[in-house]
Amino acid sequence: MEQLLAHDPQGLGPYTLLGRLGEGGMGVVYLGRTPGGRAVAIKTIRRDLAGVPGFLERFAREVRAARRVSGTGTVPVIDSDTGGPIPWLATAYLPSLSLDAAVAEAAVLPEASLWRLLGGLAEALAHVHESGLIHRDLKPTNVLLTLDGPRLIDFGIARAVDGTALTTAGVVIGSAGFMSPEQAEGRPVxxxxxxxxxxxxxxxxxxxRGPFGDGSGAELIYRVVHRHPDLRGLPPVLRQSVTAMMAKNPAERPHALDLVQQTRRHQGDSQDWLPGAIAWEIARRAADLLAFDLGDRDMQGHPATQIDEPISQPGPASSGSDTAVHTEAGPGSAERPATAEVTEAARPTRRKVLIALSWGTGMGSIYWAQRKVREANDPTPDLKHPSWAYKHKDAITSNMELDGVSVYFGDSAGFVASVGSSSGSPKLKWRTRLGEEAVSQVLRDWKSSTLIVRDKAGRIGALDDDTGELKWTTARAGEAVLAPQRLDYERVVISFGYPFPRRVEVLDLKTGETTMAKDFERKPYSLSSDGSSITLGSLSGSYRVINAKDGGEQGILRVPVGAGGLIGRVDDTCYAHTLTGVAATTDPASALPKIEWSFTADGDDVEVDHGAPLIMNGAVLFRYGAAVYAVDRRSGARRWKFRAGGLIISSIIFGDENSGLIFFASSDRKIHAVSTENGSNLWSFEGMGAIGSMTAERGVVYVTSGSILYALDPRGPQWT
Structure with missing residues (x-):
């Protein structure tokens, strides 16, 4: 959604124009408002095209065709003017995403969504055909996905079933790669x-991908006529239906009404037919429109998720003012130096929200779903919607850090960003470039209000977490990894040689200078919970303990045969992975350490974990395959087991002592909240696409998926 340009009309017919929805080769599509406050989409024709012989006739034919099929599975036509200075067509406005944009956003649609898509479009085609028309240009850009079903649009080359060709014989009309063989050969269709x-x-x-691949129009037309479509990757039953639909002989294809009947048994009863990422992108676009006035002219704003200000460029470490562009201070904040890109948003008024609800039952249902979660205030087995979502400009590629006010992360374009709010609506606070490569890790030191970040090229930097000012940078050959703990809140540990580290260094947080460096022979390495010592692996299987400040040797730790890799230490007890579970060993400094107990996971959990466990409340919590176990720290007795629907793919995240919850993700794209006391599943949420990173604070889970950041809280929208 964009603001009107200086040369755009302020109105067409009885409709006030509010903004631009898009622009194509034929003209501009505007968001308009009826005198009664209803949102409409107005398609216009460029002035120069209006004078081309035959062009207005084609547009008038599109208007007539759209009016004939206005109804099931299409977008209702409201008004038109094909003879004025600017020809236009007004239809109902539906918050939506085109199919090609949706595939770009979420990769591909899941099987349940595909059946709903097929059923909805087949129903729309049946209505078109019953009206005596053929669409003739069905392709991904002419399919809109709305929250309550797909819509078929653009009847620019639609023609009556018994109509003649639009142009001279031999000229192909349609879109290569999606047209039928008879259409590709210029035969009657x-x-x-x-x-x-x-x-x-x-x-x-x-x-x-298209079923006939990529290439020139001529290449695609040849394949459409002479080659079979590439249907690899389709679910088996759906593939059978699509194979029949794409038969070379038109007489062998099913009718649209037959397809409607076939799809009903596969569609299910859920109203949430779209994957979370697509549904929330549609909701985000609808929320963006709330910032444009559909009522009083004095209520204007900019959507919180829009990033259209100049973005910061890399600058010397000594000059923070060159690292970003300041655009506007937040509400109630003091004037800041020009160090970071800042984007502010006006919260929609209640009146605007009510107008949004009137746009359609689909939009209303998503707001109502949030309202039910917010008012229920009780965890439920399935959390339906995030409490809020934020769409970033680029993919989020790092972990997240929290400070109770903001969420910090890095993106694929080499920027570090801060998202926060003083009013409950998430928005970008600043965005600063670290380098050209994707930022892969972010750490925050609360005492100095400093962010330590790294990218995939080995660049490490420090930023002020309030302003985004870049304090210093340093570069290393190859990718480094930052240890999660800081030393005395003055130094940070980094390792080199990812994914098989062979060297550790300690950097001064204020300057980035190396204060200690040590090579070691094999992974793993770990930092003690108090930050005083570093444990390094060796080829002998034992572990060297060194002083984190000066690198001095402090002793040797040994793990008994069969105990596997060291994963954690509390007092004089070490916890180590085995091939079948986890074990506790004592007297690690002695020549003959002993196994106090070992725990074997169930036989159906087949993948050993290599991440550190949580040790809390007298229990060792660890993941193993598709399960999370809690084992008594002293005896090794099982306390509980939680089994997910897929492999556990994230670390176990501890919310806080008050919530008593842990959070983790599984390979079936679900995020789970589980009680540390008994392993009960308080709620699960099906993620919005592939899960990137997760973290938690005060019982709220923050998740990234592609360019989307969202929060999960059964209490509803809140900002930590």
Whole structure:
């Protein structure tokens, strides 16, 4: 959504224009408002095209066709003017995402969504065909996904079933790669041609690629006529349906109404037919529109998720003012130096929210779902929606750090960003470039209010967490890893040789200078909980303990045969992985350490964990395959086991002592909240696409997925 340009009209017919929804080769599509306050989309024709012979006739034909099919599975036509200085067509505005944009956002659609897509578009085509028309240009850009189903748009080359060709003989009309063989050869087409194109669209939605590959128009047309479609990757049953739809012989293809009947048994009863990432992108776009006035002219704003200010560029470490561009101070904040990009947002008024709800039942349902979660105030087995979501400009590629006010992370463009709010609505506070490579790790030192960050090229930097000012940078050959603990809140430990580290260094937080360095022979290495010592692996299987400040040797730790890799130490007890679970050993400094107890995971959990466990409340919590176990720290007795629907793919995250919860993600894209006391599942949430990183604070889980950051809190929208 963009602001009107100086040369744009302020109104067309009875409609006030509010902004630009998009622009194509034929003209601009505007967001408009009826005199009664209803949102409409207004498609216009460029002035220069309006004078081209035959062009207005084509546009008038599109308007007539759209009016004939206005109804099931299409976008209702409200008004038009094909003879004025600026020809236009007004339709109902539906918050939506085109299918090609949705595939770009979420990779491919899951099987349940594909059946709903097929059923909805088949129903729309049946309505079109019953109206005596053929669409003739069914492709991903002409399919809109809304929260309550797909919509078929753009009837610019639609034609009556018994109509003649639009142009001279031999000229192909349609979109290469999605047209039928008869259409590609310039032969007469019927409703069966649309069915073939629908099969191609479903194949694209399922695989992210066209069924006839890429190439020039001529190459695609040849493949459409002479080659079989590539349907690899489609679910088996759906593949059978698409194969029938894309038969070379039109007579062998099913009718649209038959497809509607076939899909009903596969669609399910859920109203949430879209994956979370796509549903929230649609909701985000609708929320953006709330910032444009649909009522009083004095209520203007900018959407919180829009990033359109100049972004910061790298600068010398000694000059923070060169690292970012300051645009606006937050509410109630003091004037800041020009060190970071800042984007502010106006919160939508209640009146605007009510207008948004009137745009359609789909939009209303997503707001209502949030409202139910917020008012229930009780954890439920399945959390349906995040309490809020934020769309970043680029993919989020690092972990997150929290400070109770802001969320800090790095992105694929080499920037470090801070997202926070003083009013409950998430927005970008600043964004500062570290380098050209993706930022892969962020740590925060609360005492000095400093962020320590690294990128994939080995660049390490320190930033002020309030302003985003870059304090210093230093570079290393190869990717480094920052240890999660800091030393005396003055130094940070880094290791080199990812994923097999062979060297550790300690850096001064204020200057970035190396204060201690040590090579070691094999992983793992770990930092003690108080930051006083570093444990390094050796080829002998024992572990060297060195002083974290000066590198002095402090002793040797040994793990008995069969105990595996060291994963944690509390007092004089070490906890180590075995091939079948976890073990506790005592007297690690002696020549003959002994195994106090060992715990064997159940036989159905087949993958050993190599991450550190949580040791809390007298228990050792660790992941193993698709399960999380709690084992008594003293005796090794099982306390509880939680089994997920897929492998545990994240570390176990501890919320806080008050919540008594741990959080983790599984490979079936679910995030779980589990009680540390008894292992009960308080709630689960199906993630919005592939899960990137997770963290938690005060019982709230923060998750990244691609460019989306969202929060999970059964109490509803709150900002920590």
């Amino acid at each position: 019927g409703p069966e041609s649309d069915v073939f194109s629908l099969g191609a669209v479903i194949a694209y939605a399922a695989t992210g």
